[in-house]
Amino acid sequence: MSEIKLSSDQVKDWLENETDHFLSPIQEEAKNNLQTLQQIKENILETTKILIESSQKEIEKRNMRVLNRARALNKLAHLFSDRINKINIPEEVSYSNLSKITEETNKILLVNEVDIKNWFPRISPFFIRDRRKFITVHERSKESLAEVTDFLKNEYIKTKTLQETFQLISNLLVLEKKLEELEIERKDIEKNQQEITKKLSDLTNQISSLKEKNTLSQLSQLDIQNQKLTKELHHAFRRLDKSFKKMHALILRDNSIVLTSQEIDYLEKYIENPFTAITKEKPNYPILKQILKILNGLLETGKLKLKSDKKRKAQDTIKKINNNSLIKLQEKSIANINQKQNLLTSTILAEINRKKTELQEQNRKIKARKSRIDAHALVKKNKYNQIKNQIDKNKRLIEKNIFDSIEKTIKIE
Numbered sequence: 001m002s003e004i005k006l007s008s009d010q011v012k013d014w015l016e017n018e019t020d021h022f023l024s025p026i027q028e029e030a031k032n033n034l035q036t037l038q039q040i041k042e043n044i045l046e047t048t049k050i051l052i053e054s055s056q057k058e059i060e061k062r063n064m065r066v067l068n069r070a071r072a073l074n075k076l077a078h079l080f081s082d083r084i085n086k087i088n089i090p091e092e093v094s095y096s097n098l099s100k101i102t103e104e105t106n107k108i109l110l111v112n113e114v115d116i117k118n119w120f121p122r123i124s125p126f127f128i129r130d131r132r133k134f135i136t137v138h139e140r141s142k143e144s145l146a147e148v149t150d151f152l153k154n155e156y157i158k159t160k161t162l163q164e165t166f167q168l169i170s171n172l173l174v175l176e177k178k179l180e181e182l183e184i185e186r187k188d189i190e191k192n193q194q195e196i197t198k199k200l201s202d203l204t205n206q207i208s209s210l211k212e213k214n215t216l217s218q219l220s221q222l223d224i225q226n227q228k229l230t231k232e233l234h235h236a237f238r239r240l241d242k243s244f245k246k247m248h249a250l251i252l253r254d255n256s257i258v259l260t261s262q263e264i265d266y267l268e269k270y271i272e273n274p275f276t277a278i279t280k281e282k283p284n285y286p287i288l289k290q291i292l293k294i295l296n297g298l299l300e301t302g303k304l305k306l307k308s309d310k311k312r313k314a315q316d317t318i319k320k321i322n323n324n325s326l327i328k329l330q331e332k333s334i335a336n337i338n339q340k341q342n343l344l345t346s347t348i349l350a351e352i353n354r355k356k357t358e359l360q361e362q363n364r365k366i367k368a369r370k371s372r373i374d375a376h377a378l379v380k381k382n383k384y385n386q387i388k389n390q391i392d393k394n395k396r397l398i399e400k401n402i403f404d405s406i407e408k409t410i411k412i413e
Contacts, residue, residue, distance in 0.1 A: 003409045005410070006410055009173070011398065012169045015165065015169070019406065023162065026158070026159055027093070027159070030093045030151075031093050033147075033148045034098060036144050037101055037105055040145060045084055046137075047133055047137045051077035054127055054130045055070040055071070056074060069127070072122065073126075087108070089101065095157070095159060099156075102149055105141075105145055106145055109138065113138070161405050168394050172395065172412075178387055189377045193370070193373055193374065196370045203359055204363070206359050223340075229275055229332060230274075236274070237270065239313045240270075242314075243299070244270060244271045247298060248264075250303065251267075263291055263294075270288065270291070275333055278330045279330070279334050281330065284330075285321075288326075292318045299315060399412060
């Protein structure tokens with residue numbers, strides 16, 4: 001058997017042409033059965049109305065012989081009416097809704113039948129004619145319902161798969177429309193992603209170019225030089241590190257060692273960072289020399305105890321520093337600090353920093369926007385894939401249903 005290739009738009013018309021010759025008669029019969037259910041509902045409502053009116057009249061008469069039975073019948077008739085009124089008969093018929101309504105009607109008739117058997121004998125001997133009429137309608141309703149059930153099981157069931165297939169075709173067209181709309185949205189999002197990526201690249205280049213400006217380059221070079229000078233000064237003071245720390249501790253507990261508050265402050269600076277300390281000193285670092293003089297006296301008198309080797313090395317270092325071994329390092333460090341300060345306070349750097357801050361803020365906002373666009377793109381992509389998978393499943397199921405129902409092989413492209 002050759003395979004028939006069809007587009008989604010063609011499937012419905014093709015299937016209607018292939019199945020109309022046997023679907024139409026069955027569908028007409030289904031409509032008649034739907035009317036039968038409507039008639040069952042109307043008949044039961046009509047007879048329950050008679051029961052309600054008859055019982056209400058007797059209740060109003062206040063005849064004690066009949067009153068309790070009339071109340072029971074009135075309540076029962078209202079129950080019958082409420083139950084059957086819950087059934088909603090649709091305008092259009094399908095296997096699904098006809099099957100559902102038939103099942104609901106059957107349940108109501110079964111419950112009514114139990115109430116009839118339990119309560120009608122208790123209402124005797126009153127309302128005999130009305131009760132017989134209701135029972136007659138009830139029995140006829142059961143017979144009519146049995147015919148509808150038989151039609152469902154033996155005839156209409158054959159169209160169930162085809163009806164579901166027509167619904168699948170309608171769903172397929174809706175899904176394909178959604179997929180087209182999503183594809184347009186995805187292209188717009190991709191365009192936005194490309195634009196935002198270009199903006200980020202341009203901003204990154206602008207920020208990089210600012211970093212390469214002469215002033216910033218000079219600052220960077222000065223920072224590198226200052227780091228180098230810091231290392232050199234740490235190296236120059238390495239033999240005094242322990243002596244300075246011991247001296248500081250000794251000053252705190254021995255009031256006989258006299259250092260001014262300024263000298264103590266500078267001692268702490270030299271312990272922490274010799275580069276910072278020496279750049280704050282006057283030329284030839286007079287405060288450092290005064291500290292070293294007191295330190296040397298402590299070493300000579302033995303107030304500050306060190307091992308002989310460390311004491312010798314410390315005193316050698318003191319001698320070198322007193323002989324101005326650090327003057328060039330001091331001059332260079334101070335010159336670097338002053339040059340850096342001048343650059344930092346220059347209008348050129350201020351403008352560069354302002355522009356850089358502005359560009360970085362733009363960069364931050366664009367990155368945040370890009371994150372939102374990327375997240376939106378991911379949601380759309382996942383939704384697109386879900387719908388595409390659902391479309392493929394629907395197509396395969398439609399093809400299978402058609403083959404199972406009319407034994408024809410189609411391929412939906």
